[in-house]
Amino acid sequence: MVIRTDAGLYVPEADVYVDPLRPVHRAVVTHGHADHARRGSDHYLAASSGVGILRKRLGDEAPIEGIPFGERRTLGRAVLSLHPAGHILGSAQVRIEVGGEVWVVTGDYKRTPDASAETFEPLRCHTLISECTFGLPIYRWPEPDGVFGEIERWWVENAAEGRTTLLCGYSLGKAQRLLAGLLPFVQGGGAPGTILVHGAVDELLPAYRAEGIAFPPTERVSVETAREHRGTALVVAPPSAAGTAWVRKLGPVSVGFASGWMRIRGRRRRRSGDRGFVLSDHVDWDGLMATIDESGAERVGLTHGQTGTALRYLTEERGLDTFAIATREGDT
Amino acid sequence: MKRFTRLFMELDRTTRTNEKVAALRRYFAEAPAADAAWALAVLTGRRIRRAVPGARLREWVAERSGYPLWLVEECYDTVGDLAETLALLLPDPDTGAEPPSLHTIMDEWLAPLPGAEDSEKRRVVERAWGCMDESERLVFHKLLTGGFRVGVGRKLVTRALAQEVGMEPAILAHRLTGRWAPTPETYRRLISPDAEMRDAGRPYPFFLAHPLSDGPEALDGGPEAWMVEWKWDGIRAQLIHRDGEQLLWSRGEEVITPAFPEIGEAAGALPSGTVLDGELLAWESTGPLRFAELQRRLGRKRPGPKIRREVPARFLAYDLLEAEGEDLRRLPQEARRRLLEALFEELGVREPDDGPIPVGWAGGLPLGLSPLVEAAGWEALAELRASARELGVEGFMLKHRQAEYGVGRPRGSWWKWKVEPLTLDVVLLYAQKGHGRRASLYTDYTFGVWDGEELVPIGKAYSGLTDREIRRVDTWIRRNITERFGPVRAVEPELVFELAFDQVRPSTRHKSGLALRFPRMVRQRTDKPVDEADTLESARRLLAERP
Numbered sequence: 041m042v043i044r045t046d047a048g049l050y051v052p053e054a055d056v057y058v059d060p061l062r063p064v065h066r067a068v069v070t071h072g073h074a075d076h077a078r079r080g081s082d083h084y085l086a087a088s089s090g091v092g093i094l095r096k097r098l099g100d101e102a103p104i105e106g107i108p109f110g111e112r113r114t115l116g117r118a119v120l121s122l123h124p125a126g127h128i129l130g131s132a133q134v135r136i137e138v139g140g141e142v143w144v145v146t147g148d149y150k151r152t153p154d155a156s157a158e159t160f161e162p163l164r165c166h167t168l169i170s171e172c173t174f175g176l177p178i179y180r181w182p183e184p185d186g187v188f189g190e191i192e193r194w195w196v197e198n199a200a201e202g203r204t205t206l207l208c209g210y211s212l213g214k215a216q217r218l219l220a221g222l223l224p225f226v227q228g229g230g231a232p233g234t235i236l237v238h239g240a241v242d243e244l245l246p247a248y249r250a251e252g253i254a255f256p257p258t259e260r261v262s263v264e265t266a267r268e269h270r271g272t273a274l275v276v277a278p279p280s281a282a283g284t285a286w287v288r289k290l291g292p293v294s295v296g297f298a299s300g301w302m303r304i305r306g307r308r309r310r311r312s313g314d315r316g317f318v319l320s321d322h323v324d325w326d327g328l329m330a331t332i333d334e335s336g337a338e339r340v341g342l343t344h345g346q347t348g349t350a351l352r353y354l355t356e357e358r359g360l361d362t363f364a365i366a367t368r369e370g371d372t
Numbered sequence: 373m374k375r376f377t378r379l380f381m382e383l384d385r386t387t388r389t390n391e392k393v394a395a396l397r398r399y400f401a402e403a404p405a406a407d408a409a410w411a412l413a414v415l416t417g418r419r420i421r422r423a424v425p426g427a428r429l430r431e432w433v434a435e436r437s438g439y440p441l442w443l444v445e446e447c448y449d450t451v452g453d454l455a456e457t458l459a460l461l462l463p464d465p466d467t468g469a470e471p472p473s474l475h476t477i478m479d480e481w482l483a484p485l486p487g488a489e490d491s492e493k494r495r496v497v498e499r500a501w502g503c504m505d506e507s508e509r510l511v512f513h514k515l516l517t518g519g520f521r522v523g524v525g526r527k528l529v530t531r532a533l534a535q536e537v538g539m540e541p542a543i544l545a546h547r548l549t550g551r552w553a554p555t556p557e558t559y560r561r562l563i564s565p566d567a568e569m570r571d572a573g574r575p576y577p578f579f580l581a582h583p584l585s586d587g588p589e590a591l592d593g594g595p596e597a598w599m600v601e602w603k604w605d606g607i608r609a610q611l612i613h614r615d616g617e618q619l620l621w622s623r624g625e626e627v628i629t630p631a632f633p634e635i636g637e638a639a640g641a642l643p644s645g646t647v648l649d650g651e652l653l654a655w656e657s658t659g660p661l662r663f664a665e666l667q668r669r670l671g672r673k674r675p676g677p678k679i680r681r682e683v684p685a686r687f688l689a690y691d692l693l694e695a696e697g698e699d700l701r702r703l704p705q706e707a708r709r710r711l712l713e714a715l716f717e718e719l720g721v722r723e724p725d726d727g728p729i730p731v732g733w734a735g736g737l738p739l740g741l742s743p744l745v746e747a748a749g750w751e752a753l754a755e756l757r758a759s760a761r762e763l764g765v766e767g768f769m770l771k772h773r774q775a776e777y778g779v780g781r782p783r784g785s786w787w788k789w790k791v792e793p794l795t796l797d798v799v800l801l802y803a804q805k806g807h808g809r810r811a812s813l814y815t816d817y818t819f820g821v822w823d824g825e826e827l828v829p830i831g832k833a834y835s836g837l838t839d840r841e842i843r844r845v846d847t848w849i850r851r852n853i854t855e856r857f858g859p860v861r862a863v864e865p866e867l868v869f870e871l872a873f874d875q876v877r878p879s880t881r882h883k884s885g886l887a888l889r890f891p892r893m894v895r896q897r898t899d900k901p902v903d904e905a906d907t908l909e910s911a912r913r914l915l916a917e918r919p
């Protein structure tokens with residue numbers, strides 16, 4: 041029902057590709073990250089709440105059709121529906137049903153709370169194809185509330201010492217999660233300064249606001265705003281911005297990274313930032329196991345990340361029928 | 373334990389020196405003396421005996437977490453740090469109990485473990501897991517496996533504590549030298565502004581020289597202002613005789629008297645209350661032996677008569693630091709020298725008069741006076757230096773006649789002027805397996821020097837050690853891997869090597885900004901603590917040495 045081709049995962053019964061790697065006639069796109077949403081296909085199907093973000097990535101003219109979560113759409117012999125994946129705003133799991141047989145492709149997903157995305161929905165199926173970016177039991181995520189508490193304390197400490205706070209996370213998804221997560225702190229009057237955002241982050245905010253996601257007030261980083269708020273501001277920027285000349289306009293900074301990889305001390309140290317915050321938009325090991333259990337699936341395919349280890353564990357320790365789906369490195 | 377864990381995490385997450393100092397000061401300000409004593413011992417590099425082998429711990433974690441052992445091993449491969457891997461894998465604590473204090477853990481939980489039955493070890497470990505959160509377990513595992521390292525050097529810890537209690541860092545550094553028990557009483561004495569910390573056996577911090585890069589002409593005061601000594605190729609050491617106790621201390625602050633009993637006995641000939649600074653050498657009747665010979669003895673706890681005959685040891689004194697129980701370090705260099713010479717007059721030790729370097733030794737008391745070098749001006753000295761290598765010395769020490777015996781390595785009053793090749797004392801950072809015959813051994817090493825609080829890679833070398841030495845280092849590397857990147861293994865920054873090379877050139881390809889030409893290992897410096905490895909600055913100064 042779902043087969044792997046050179047162009048990516050293909051559903052012959054519906055004649056549709058899931059997150060195709062190159063232009064096809066009909067694509068279902070799980071979310072707007074670059075390794076999932078690629079230009080050039082004739083027709084895109086995506087969750088309605090993610091269409092605004094996709095337009096930023098695929099262009100205003102892209103032929104994107106949005107459907108609400110849960111709506112069943114008949115394509116050829118298959119019934120296809122999209123369900124919240126909780127990865128970023130509008131990110132979807134793809135459920136495919138053919139004659140009573142159900143497959144689910146999770147796309148990227150997470151099960152921890154995120155004020156900027158819908159809540160993950162567990163689905164029952166016969167065959168589950170799950171992402172496995174963090175496929176080792178050392179990856180277990182702490183409660184995000186606690187992580188936000190750490191970020192907020194760090195900002196306050198930095199401001200007290202006259203250092204600008206530079207918080208790095210992917211410009212699509214992580215950055216908005218950080219902003220939305222800081223809203224209660226800002227509203228409660230705890231923030232020691234203004235929040236500035238890098239241009240790459242700022243550009244995506246309207247697509248979120250249009251879907252009703254609330255953010256604290258922000259200003260775009262410029263020479264002027266950086267000078268005005270130097271020493272007290274919290275700046276949200278993509279990781280690629282850290283370590284470039286761009287940082288210099290912020291004055292003395294303390295640099296933090298928000299990512300699941302920050303769970304490992306060695307990674308934190310090599311990142312050469314001042315702080316690492318364990319905040320991931322992917323599922324952790326326990327979440328992966330819970331998703332598999334709740335799905336009731338007898339067959340499990342894994343994609344992205346260290347799949348070999350998790351597959352061996354599922355086969356040997358859980359007695360599941362498993363298979364790997366090779367993907368590319370560098371997935372977000 | 374909670375407080376110490378917080379300190380560990382604070383030190384671990386920042387690279388800023390002032391933040392580290394602040395965290396240390398906060399800890400020492402708040403911690404009870406019993407805990408602070410242990411923290412100080414651990415942070416200044418006290419070796420803790422491994423209470424539980426890592427393999428056993430992995431099995432227990434596998435059982436406790438319900439994961440198969442192979443999965444635990446794969447996690448370890450990814451994380452690269454055993455203590456951390458295990459902390460990340462364990463389920464959350466379940467007893468609701470609080471962990472006990474650091475000193476309870478060290479004195480009551482861990483101290484009896486090395487000799488205990490496995491079942492008792494496991495009971496203690498399970499008890500700890502039941503009451504500790506993830507970070508506390510990480511620290512506990514590090515204490516348990518004897519591999520405690522955090523990004524602070526001994527000097528920084530000393531500085532922070534000295535600031536906190538308001539005393540001279542040099543005094544504290546002195547008190548921390550050598551053996552002291554991590555008890556609250558000792559800790560209180562260590563930080564007391566006026567306590568007489570005259571533990572019988574304690575050596576003084578070694579005063580160190582800077583390498584001279586441009587030749588002596590630029591030195592202040594001209595040749596008359598300087599005393600010149602041979603720089604022997606042995607082990608810098610202090611020989612102490614106080615209150616009937618005779619001790620030989622290496623630069624690495626280890627007591628090496630048992631390995632050189634004849635030197636310890638000879639110290640009995642010195643008046644009580646004497647401390648000599650000098651060089652320990654292997655020496656036969658015709659002159660000094662190679663350093664490697666001396667190292668053969670260094671490794672033996674109780675040397676037999678055969679090796680003592682083959683490799684006789686001799687201590688040549690450079691300096692007199694204490695006489696009749698009085699600290700002489702503030703006296704000018706030449707005054708200390710006069711007192712040293714008078715002391716040897718009294719001992720009746722005469723140096724044979726056989727050329728610029730007195731290589732002969734008729735036997736007898738294995739204590740000697742390292743002679744001053746007489747030369748008519750810098751040029752004559754440079755000529756002598758050129759022939760020095762054949763005579764088995766490394767070069768010259770230039771000491772200002774008015775120099776005090778300082779602490780550490782302040783610039784200006786002591787210089788070492790080495791015979792080529794250039795050398796640096798560097799720290800082993802990474803290792804990789806060799807090729808061909810050595811494909812199964814870690815033989816290719818990357819070394820680093822200090823840049824502030826950080827070690828930066830300076831060069832690679834894979835030659836210079838004997839097969840036996842390579843095997844020994846290989847074994848050590850396997851036990852001390854901290855991270856893995858492909859075939860490269862990062863190791864605990866603990867081993868110091870003397871690296872020789874022909875030239876230092878500027879380089880844009882290396883993070884250090886320098887490239888070494890023809891680097892090779894001269895020897896492992898087992899006598900040198902890692903804090904005293906060379907700095908990037910000292911490496912840069914060698915740039916000028918040969919254009």
Ligand SMILES: [Zn+2]
Pocket residue numbers: 071073076127148372
């Ligand atoms: Zn994604």
